[in-house]
Amino acid sequence: MQRRNTKQRQIVLENMQKRMGHFTADEIYLQIHAKDPHISRGTVYRNLQFLADDQQIRRIKMPNSSDMYERNLEDHDHMICRMCGKILDVGPIHSRVDQKVGKLSGYADIQHTFLFSGICPACQKKLKKQKKQ
Ligand SMILES: [Zn+2]
Ligand SMILES: [Zn+2]
Incomplete structure (x- = not known):
């Protein structure tokens, strides 16, 4: 087994x-x-x-x-498209933030989850086309 x-x-x-x-x-x-x-x-x-x-x-x-x-x-964060849900790796942007937050809070073994959202280039094009029509 x-x-x-x-x-x-x-x-x-x-x-x-x-x-x-x-x-x-x-x-x-x-x-x-x-x-x-x-x-x-x-x-x-x-x-x-x-x-x-x-x-x-x-x-x-x-x-x-x-x-x-x-x-x-590898240390990185994520960007998600609010229209199509496509996910992109971004960063590392916050690689030092765990250390800083650890010092500020006194907590150990800090982890974080950042999720950015936006409109991806493909969806921006779609939106522009829609506006023209
Ligand atoms: Zn998109
Ligand atoms: Zn990723």
Whole structure:
């Protein structure tokens, strides 16, 4: 059983490492399922949780939708388009902020989640076209 768990975790991790970008657990399940139909949704979800807790992948908390996962562990923040939901990596912008906040508050092991939102260039073009019509 233990062995099987490890193998499935490996499949999930390898799938993440192959792809740049930000995906919901459901999208990742579908990617894996296309190749490996035996793997269940629950298994993929559980392994994503495990890998994120273990900091082998990164989990991004989204305010109004499901959590997303990505393989990029470098310090960076996120910009989301309010029209199409496209997510872009930005930064690192706040790399020193954890230290500062730690000093101010006396807290240790500071983490943060910043999420910027805006209108992406593709959607800006769409909006301009709509205005012209
Ligand atoms: Zn957009
Ligand atoms: Zn990212």
